[in-house]
Amino acid sequence: MKTEYYDIAIIGAGLAGVSCALSASKGRNLNIALIEGNKVGANKSAPLTFADIVNENDLMDCVRGKYQSFAFHNHRGSRIEYVFKDHPLVLLDYEKACLNIFHQIGEKENSFTFVNHYVRNVSPVGENLTVNLDNEQIINTKVLIDCSGKYIGSSAGKDKRREYFSHPYGAIFSGIQNVRKDLLYFLLPSGAFGNGGGWFYPLNDGRVSFGYATISNSSIMRTEELKNNFYKAVREFEPYSNLLKDAKLESVEKGIIPVTYKKNLVSQNTIFVGDAAGMATNWTCMGIEPAIKYGKLAGRIAAEAILKDDLSILGAFQEAWDDDNKSTYDQFYKNSATFWNENHYFWEWIIKNDLAYLSPVQLLDRIRRNEHLMKKRQIYLRSLKYKVGILIKKDLARPQNIIIE
Numbered sequence: 451m452k453t454e455y456y457d458i459a460i461i462g463a464g465l466a467g468v469s470c471a472l473s474a475s476k477g478r479n480l481n482i483a484l485i486e487g488n489k490v491g492a493n494k495s496a497p498l499t500f501a502d503i504v505n506e507n508d509l510m511d512c513v514r515g516k517y518q519s520f521a522f523h524n525h526r527g528s529r530i531e532y533v534f535k536d537h538p539l540v541l542l543d544y545e546k547a548c549l550n551i552f553h554q555i556g557e558k559e560n561s562f563t564f565v566n567h568y569v570r571n572v573s574p575v576g577e578n579l580t581v582n583l584d585n586e587q588i589i590n591t592k593v594l595i596d597c598s599g600k601y602i603g604s605s606a607g608k609d610k611r612r613e614y615f616s617h618p619y620g621a622i623f624s625g626i627q628n629v630r631k632d633l634l635y636f637l638l639p640s641g642a643f644g645n646g647g648g649w650f651y652p653l654n655d656g657r658v659s660f661g662y663a664t665i666s667n668s669s670i671m672r673t674e675e676l677k678n679n680f681y682k683a684v685r686e687f688e689p690y691s692n693l694l695k696d697a698k699l700e701s702v703e704k705g706i707i708p709v710t711y712k713k714n715l716v717s718q719n720t721i722f723v724g725d726a727a728g729m730a731t732n733w734t735c736m737g738i739e740p741a742i743k744y745g746k747l748a749g750r751i752a753a754e755a756i757l758k759d760d761l762s763i764l765g766a767f768q769e770a771w772d773d774d775n776k777s778t779y780d781q782f783y784k785n786s787a788t789f790w791n792e793n794h795y796f797w798e799w800i801i802k803n804d805l806a807y808l809s810p811v812q813l814l815d816r817i818r819r820n821e822h823l824m825k826k827r828q829i830y831l832r833s834l835k836y837k838v839g840i841l842i843k844k845d846l847a848r849p850q851n852i853i854i855e
Contacts, residue, residue: 453588457756458749459483459581461569462597463490465544465738466724466745468551469507470595473749475555475562480753482561483589485581487568491548495703496541496622496659498634498651499738500818504540507742512550515541515653519633520813522805524797525640525687530852531633532810539634541651541659542738565589569598572720579719592719593752593764597745599706599725600669613728614786615669616646616707616735619676620661622653623697629658635690636734637662638797643683644676645790646735650690660690661703663735665790669706676704707735709786711779716768719761721748732782733789734817744771778820798849803832806852813854 458474460467463486471484486492496514504510517539521531555562567583572594574580581589629652637648646663653659662683664676684694708728715722723729723744730737748767755763782789804824808816815821824832 451586451588453580453590454483456481456483456563456589456591458593458595458752459485459579459589459591460595460597460749461485461581462599462724462726463488463548463552463564464493464597464599464724464741465491465548465551466726466741467595467597468548468555469742469745470597470723470749470752471562472551472555473746474595474753475749478753478757480561480756481563483563483565483591484555485565485567485569485583485589487566487584489566490552490564491545493544493705494701495544495705496651496653497544497738498539498649498734498736499542500814501536501538501540503739503742504542507551509542509547509550512543512547513540513654514543515631515634515651517632517634519630520817521633521635522638522801523635524638524801524849525642525794526849527638527794527798528801528850528852530801530805530854532808532813533853533855534810534814537632538814541634541653574718577719592756593761594720595748595752596720596722596726597724597741612667613708613710614665614667614732614790615671616663616665616709616730617671617676617704618646618661618663618707618735619644619673619680619702619704620649620659621680621702622657622659622700623694624657624700625697626656626658626693629693637683637687637690638800639790639792640683640687641793642679643687644679647733648683648687657700658693658697659703660684660694663707665709669708673704707737709735710783711771711775714768715771716764719764721752721764721767723748731817732779732786732820736817739818775819778823781823782820801852802850803829803835806854807832808854810854 457480516537523529570582579594631652635650639645639647644662644664646665648662651659711728724741729740751767812822
């Protein structure tokens with residue numbers, strides 16, 4: 451069996467992995483391996499993310515949609531739309547973005563190797579780690595960065611909390627008329643279609659992405675159940691069902707997104723990043739920004755640890771994540787079971803007593819970092835105001851169309 455030696459090995463060539471590889475290799479004479487059994491950016495989805503993170507990483511040519519308005523819509527209920535001054539939200543061509551970053555590595559660094567094989571397992575050998583591949587090859591590395599989207603490395607990255615996984619199932623449709631291209635919808639959780647919520651995203655080329663997600667405590671879920679929920683939404687959720695009735699379904703989009711971050715992101719010479727660390731935002735499952743941001747950070751910190759021959763430096767990654775995210779992610783986690791198991795009436799209340807109080811800027815902070823969450827006192831006062839308002843004006847209890855600029 452052939453053994454190859456590297457300073458840093460990265461598992462996974464999604465956005466987290468390629469961002470990590472570019473950051474670690476840039477301007478440094480380190481031996482770096484990027485391991486991927488599939489092709490680079492194999493996920494052909496078009497995820498939602500923020501325009502500034504796309505601009506900062508020179509990925510604007512990978513954008514499939516730009517949006518000036520964002521709306522929440524409750525099935526058989528209210529709709530609230532936020533209008534922004536610019537276009538802060540975009541849909542990203544995931545595969546194209548990954549290839550864009552990957553080609554930057556290949557063009558600039560001679561000490562970089564792309565290893566196109568699947569990982570069987572990882573095990574410690576002395577002070578290093580060995581990555582065993584499906585072709586019997588062995589990679590010996592000083593530092594491992596797990597961007598695989600699942601746990602391949604040390605089980606020390608796990609914790610005892612209940613974990614949640616989002617199982618999105620949707621499709622790209624063509625042949626749709628009379629759709630606003632600058633407005634995207636987040637469809638609120640529904641017992642009928644999926645407790646993780648759904649989406650309706652117009653694309654630049656006239657097509658749309660539509661789907662729903664189900665949240666569960668397992669990373670495994672029957673595709674048939676997700677498919678049935680999706681087609682039920684296509685048939686029953688107006689006005690989208692009317693828009694889609696004569697449309698052509700071109701391709702299916704599905705996957706698994708961990709939405710519980712791991713407490714231990716650094717363990718046994720290993721850093722966990724992206725979906726392998728559960729970094730997607732809890733509610734809207736937006737994982738592009740943390741994948742790029744913390745992929746770059748992990749690469750830089752790992753390179754510094756190797757160059758200074760001090761692996762304790764890896765702990766700086768954990769500190770940075772905790773400083774940036776721990777309090778807001780933990781706050782949402784405490785209420786996550788409630789959010790994902792409530793009914794139509796709960797989401798009506800949320801629209802009128804929570805979301806309606808947010809400005810467009812605050813809304814972006816909410817979906818980006820779980821900020822501006824209601825405190826107990828606010829919940830009590832707004833509930834009281836709402837109940838009194840309904841007694842005075844019964845129309846308040848009916849579905850409303852709210853626009854906030």
